[in-house]
Amino acid sequence: MESEQTAELIRVQLRKLRALQGMSQDEFGRRASYSGSTVSAVETGTRPMDLAYAERADKVLDTGGLFVSLLEMAQSAGQPSWFRPWLDAERVAMQLRYFNPTLIPGLLQTANYARAVLRFDDLRPESEVENQVASRLERQEILTRERPPQVVAVIDEGALRRQDAIMSEQLAHLVKMAELPHIHIHVIPRDAGLHVGLSGPLALARSSDGNWVGHLENQLAGLVVDGEDGMATLLARWEGVRGVALPQSLSIALMKEVESHGPQ
Structure with missing residues (x-):
C-alpha cells in the first residue's frame, strides 16, 4: 500500500507540474523524447515510470531531481521490510x-x-x-x-x-x-x-x-x-x-x- 501511494503521488505531481508549465502530453513527450501515448500511460499508471523517464522529466520540468527522488522512495517502499x-x-x-x-x-x-x-x-x-x-x-x-x-x-x-x-x-x-x-x-x-x-x-x-x-x-x-x-x-x-x-x-x-x- 505504501508503494502504491508513493506511485500515485508521482503521477499527480507529474501531471500537475506539466500542466503548470502549459505543456500537453504530446509536447512534453517531444521534449523528453517519448511518444504522447507513453506519457499518457505513465501518468495514468498503466506503464511504470523507470529511472530514465524520471531523469528526463526532471530535466524537462526543471524539478531539481524531484522525480528521481520520488521514484527511489517508491521502489524502496515496494520492497519487503526484511529486504x-x-x-x-x-x-x-x-x-x-x-x-x-x-x-x-x-x-x-x-x-x-x-x-x-x-x-x-x-x-x-x-x-x-x-x-x-x-x-x-x-x-x-x-x-x-x-x-x-x-x-x-x-x-x-x-x-x-x-x-x-x-x-x-x-x-x-x-x-x-x-x-x-x-x-x-x-x-x-x-x-x-x-x-x-x-x-x-x-x-x-x-x-x-x-x-x-x-x-x-x-x-x-x-x-x-x-x-x-x-x-x-x-x-x-x-x-x-x-x-x-x-x-x-x-x-x-x-x-x-x-x-x-x-x-x-
Whole structure:
C-alpha cells in the first residue's frame, strides 16, 4: 500500500507540474523524447515510470531531481521490510559477494530472467511483477556508476543449463558483465560433487569501513547477518564455495560453450 501511494503521488505531481508549465502530453513527450501515448500511460499508471523517464522529466520540468527522488522512495517502499536493510548495505558497499546454487544472482539478471523468477509466485499481479523488475534493474545501476563496487559472483553450472528460452540472452549478459574489470564470475562445475554451498544462497557486502554484512534468503523471507560469529561462519562458507569454483577464464569459456550449444 505504501508503494502504491508513493506511485500515485508521482503521477499527480507529474501531471500537475506539466500542466503548470502549459505543456500537453504530446509536447512534453517531444521534449523528453517519448511518444504522447507513453506519457499518457505513465501518468495514468498503466506503464511504470523507470529511472530514465524520471531523469528526463526532471530535466524537462526543471524539478531539481524531484522525480528521481520520488521514484527511489517508491521502489524502496515496494520492497519487503526484511529486504530493505540489505538493499541499503548493497547500495553503499565497496565489495559484494554472491552465491546461488539454483538461480542467477539478482544483480546480474536480465529483465526477462528477473520477470520469469518473479512469476514463480503465480498470485502476484502483473503490475507488481513489472514494478519489481524495474526495481531490480535499478539496483543494477551500482555496477555502472563512476565508482562501482568490486563484485564476485559464484554460480552453479546447473543454473546455467536450465532449458528455457530466456537463457541464451541471460548467458550473453553474464559474459558481457564478466568483461567489466570489477565484476568476476566463477562457475562451480557440475562434477564438483557435494559442497557447502548446497545448503543455500548467500550474499555478502563490505562497506568502506571494512565491516561485512551478510544476507540469507529462503522461501518466505530473508535475514540480515552482521554479528561477529555469524559473519565469521558466512565468510568461511563463502571461501568454501569460491574454492570449488572454476577460475574466471574457464568460467567464461564454460558460459560461452553453454550459450553456443545450449543446455545439455
